[in-house]
Amino acid sequence: MAQLFSPPPAEQIYQSYLPGKYFGARIEKYFSARFPYFSEEEWVQRITDGLITVNGKRVVPGTVLQEHDFIVTRMGRRQEPPVDRTLDVLFENQHVRIFNKGAPLPVHPCGRYFKNSMTELLKEAYPDEVPRPVQRLDALTTGLVVFAKTRPSAAVLMREFSGNRVQKEYWALVEGVPEKRAFEVNAPIGKVKGSVRAVGPELPNSKSARTAFECLGSRNGRSLLKAMPHTGRTNQIRVHLAHIGLPLVNDPVYGTPSPDLPALGLHATRLRFNCFDDFIDVSAPCPGYFEPYMGLPR
Numbered sequence: 001m002a003q004l005f006s007p008p009p010a011e012q013i014y015q016s017y018l019p020g021k022y023f024g025a026r027i028e029k030y031f032s033a034r035f036p037y038f039s040e041e042e043w044v045q046r047i048t049d050g051l052i053t054v055n056g057k058r059v060v061p062g063t064v065l066q067e068h069d070f071i072v073t074r075m076g077r078r079q080e081p082p083v084d085r086t087l088d089v090l091f092e093n094q095h096v097r098i099f100n101k102g103a104p105l106p107v108h109p110c111g112r113y114f115k116n117s118m119t120e121l122l123k124e125a126y127p128d129e130v131p132r133p134v135q136r137l138d139a140l141t142t143g144l145v146v147f148a149k150t151r152p153s154a155a156v157l158m159r160e161f162s163g164n165r166v167q168k169e170y171w172a173l174v175e176g177v178p179e180k181r182a183f184e185v186n187a188p189i190g191k192v193k194g195s196v197r198a199v200g201p202e203l204p205n206s207k208s209a210r211t212a213f214e215c216l217g218s219r220n221g222r223s224l225l226k227a228m229p230h231t232g233r234t235n236q237i238r239v240h241l242a243h244i245g246l247p248l249v250n251d252p253v254y255g256t257p258s259p260d261l262p263a264l265g266l267h268a269t270r271l272r273f274n275c276f277d278d279f280i281d282v283s284a285p286c287p288g289y290f291e292p293y294m295g296l297p298r
């Protein structure tokens with residue numbers, strides 16, 4: 001198991017230009033939608049306290065955001081949680097760099113994480129590059145994460161991912177044993193509260209979602225599945241497995257925490273995709289805690 005590292009307490013300041021999808025939004029709605037780890041009321045208080053500026057000026061709740069707005073958010077002096085800061089490069093060419101991400105480690109700064117995020121670590125490791133992740137994994141999920149090296153390659157890869165043309169495989173360690181060796185979950189996913197998702201066509205922003213599964217082996221009431229998502233909804237595999245009564249091991253949101261596992265029971269193990277004239281097929285090695293379930297009968 002990798003050694004976890006936490007930087008000393010420091011002032012966390014986030015700076016960004018307003019993304020296009022939020023043009024015309026009220027400032028408190030923008031923050032509560034994009035950063036749901038705080039409620040809208042908490043963001044209103046931060047705006048009122050002057051901790052958030054737009055184009056260098058204090059604003060008030062209800063301010064309508066416009067194109068090209070530059071937003072600075074002061075989060076105060078904070079102690080970040082420890083993370084696995086290992087940068088394990090599995091594949092690299094002139095367009096992309098693909099990592100085998102450890103856990104815990106978020107891709108982007110979020111919640112209590114800032115310097116302890118992949119984009120911030122890559123700014124230190126590759127100071128002449130802008131970190132451009134083209135997909136993300138949850139902080140507790142391990143495995144393959146793709147970063148584009150240039151703006152054109154980022155645009156190409158984001159179209160491939162959003163168009164569901166990337167073939168993705170995960171290993172999922174779950175509580176329980178499935179009834180069938182191969183099965184599929186085809187159920188829409190929407191928001192329940194904040195960033196939490198669930199299955200249900202009646203839920204806000206519900207979108208179709210389809211995941212294929214194959215059981216690779218079972219032991220002591222747990223099973224190792226191969227998961228192949230055919231759509232790219234947030235938390236799709238986690239939500240679909242919880243929906244059918246096979247929650248991921250050590251899932252603090254959709255299952256039950258398990259102290260015997262160092263990370264979430266989900267590992268992005270293989271990606272296959274096109275980038276310009278290159279076809280890329282890359283696999284990540286199996287984490288040690290999956291190995292007892294490999295090659296076992298159902």
